[in-house]
Amino acid sequence: MTRGWDAIVVGAGPAGAAAALVMARSGLHVLLLERAETAGGKNVFGGVLHTHALTALVPDFAGRAPLERQVVRRSFAFLTREGSVALQIASTDAADAYTVRRPLFDRWFAEEARAAGAVLVPATVVDDVVLDNGRVVGVETRRADGRALAPIVIGADGVNSVVARRAGARPDFTLSALALGVKQVFALAPALIEERFGVRDRQGVALEAVGDVTRGMQGGGFVYTNRASLSVGVICRLDQLAACGVTPEALLSAFEGHPAISPWLRGAEPVEYGAHLLPLGAADLVPRLAGDGLLLVGDAAGLLVSRGVTHEGANLAMASGAAAGAAAVAAHRNRDFLAPALDRAYRAELARLGVTAHVDAGRRVEAALRAPELYAGLPGLVCEAARRFVSVGDGPPVGLRHALRLATRERGSAVRLGRAAARLVWGWR
Amino acid sequence: MRSLAARLDGLRYRVDGTAHILVETQRCQACSTRPCLTVCPAGCFEQNGGAMTFSYQACLECGSCRALCPCDAVRWDHPRGGFGVAYRLT
Numbered sequence: 001m002t003r004g005w006d007a008i009v010v011g012a013g014p015a016g017a018a019a020a021l022v023m024a025r026s027g028l029h030v031l032l033l034e035r036a037e038t039a040g041g042k043n044v045f046g047g048v049l050h051t052h053a054l055t056a057l058v059p060d061f062a063g064r065a066p067l068e069r070q071v072v073r074r075s076f077a078f079l080t081r082e083g084s085v086a087l088q089i090a091s092t093d094a095a096d097a098y099t100v101r102r103p104l105f106d107r108w109f110a111e112e113a114r115a116a117g118a119v120l121v122p123a124t125v126v127d128d129v130v131l132d133n134g135r136v137v138g139v140e141t142r143r144a145d146g147r148a149l150a151p152i153v154i155g156a157d158g159v160n161s162v163v164a165r166r167a168g169a170r171p172d173f174t175l176s177a178l179a180l181g182v183k184q185v186f187a188l189a190p191a192l193i194e195e196r197f198g199v200r201d202r203q204g205v206a207l208e209a210v211g212d213v214t215r216g217m218q219g220g221g222f223v224y225t226n227r228a229s230l231s232v233g234v235i236c237r238l239d240q241l242a243a244c245g246v247t248p249e250a251l252l253s254a255f256e257g258h259p260a261i262s263p264w265l266r267g268a269e270p271v272e273y274g275a276h277l278l279p280l281g282a283a284d285l286v287p288r289l290a291g292d293g294l295l296l297v298g299d300a301a302g303l304l305v306s307r308g309v310t311h312e313g314a315n316l317a318m319a320s321g322a323a324a325g326a327a328a329v330a331a332h333r334n335r336d337f338l339a340p341a342l343d344r345a346y347r348a349e350l351a352r353l354g355v356t357a358h359v360d361a362g363r364r365v366e367a368a369l370r371a372p373e374l375y376a377g378l379p380g381l382v383c384e385a386a387r388r389f390v391s392v393g394d395g396p397p398v399g400l401r402h403a404l405r406l407a408t409r410e411r412g413s414a415v416r417l418g419r420a421a422a423r424l425v426w427g428w429r
Numbered sequence: 430m431r432s433l434a435a436r437l438d439g440l441r442y443r444v445d446g447t448a449h450i451l452v453e454t455q456r457c458q459a460c461s462t463r464p465c466l467t468v469c470p471a472g473c474f475e476q477n478g479g480a481m482t483f484s485y486q487a488c489l490e491c492g493s494c495r496a497l498c499p500c501d502a503v504r505w506d507h508p509r510g511g512f513g514v515a516y517r518l519t
Binding site for chain 1: 433435436437439440443462464467468470471472489490491492493495496497505506507508509510511513514515516517518
């Protein structure tokens, strides 16, 4: 590995494999390092991949990639301890979103990069970057022939990026800019999934919920249908989770047992648990994505965008990987690997591939999504008001305003909750 | 309700002979909050009496403890290449 490479990519997840794929296709000699035994072996996400970026890279992916189910129905629910109110969006149009299982999908995608000519070396941890006068010129791995050199290193090594930290490219994410996700996969026969969720073969659903699932902390829960399994998980902001003293596993257990969730899981057999840390929000998006001889992509760059109702990570990882790959190709063409040129080319590609617009959309709602009212008060208010509004008895039907008033315990709290909701809606405009 | 132990039972690990994370537990003596005890999704941190113990074998390599330890007691690292948790392909 010690001989010179044109580029080294650390991490063979969606971001790293996309970068390696783009560079290898342009004829660069690319080393793609992965710490797991096979690419994807360490990777966890909720379960839905938006495929726009993949389409650009592998247009015929649908026939070849290991996809689980195409998401044709999504629902968003407010949960209280017992009740729920949900909004469901169904479409017969093919949505560009699929559930995938990362160990399978990432292995396939890294294989695409390898087939394009990148040299994939798994089971290899990168411990440090090699610096020459402050410029990144390679990486130190924990192998006997440890060092690999290249004029450009792409850090695609996730939220805990060793490359970003060792190169001093960015400060660590703060606690309030991180969230912890825990997930349980349940095996369930495809026919049962299709019958239970009312979908056809290879179609699937994405159910998401906020409220009691996180006991009022920022975050939420999800149920996604895979081909023969369900992914059930809870995500919670790390600082709030630490302060509240409840284990993430207890939140997950309660979510699995919730009356609105447990019927989906009936008879399903728990097969695999997992956990993953997420960079939360575009506000902390690294001001510097490039250094001398260095580019950061995907989670390592903090490129995770949530608008509350959409959650983007793997798609932005792929797009940013592709953008960084293109920037590296340009750097080789111009023989300029210093930060200003890399940064300029990378940002131009990020804008061209739409990543910048997605990040900006996330930024517009980030502060609004941090309002505790959205998770603590609003779900209860909506569920209680809706319950009263639709209940029928001897007395006069309850009007909407009266239902809201009845559902609001303290004076003025409806206004406060309404403001929090309005701020979010304003951000979504 | 499932227990954490039952959940972890379903996971595949290739356990290395040496720990990839070291916790300087003497620093924990001064820690009043010990958020690692509840936040670690694999329950790797435990306290016996007042003393903290850490076991690396069930670690899911998420990095939460590295991020949140208020006492800078966690010497966090990845396991050796190919070791640690391996999510399943089947």
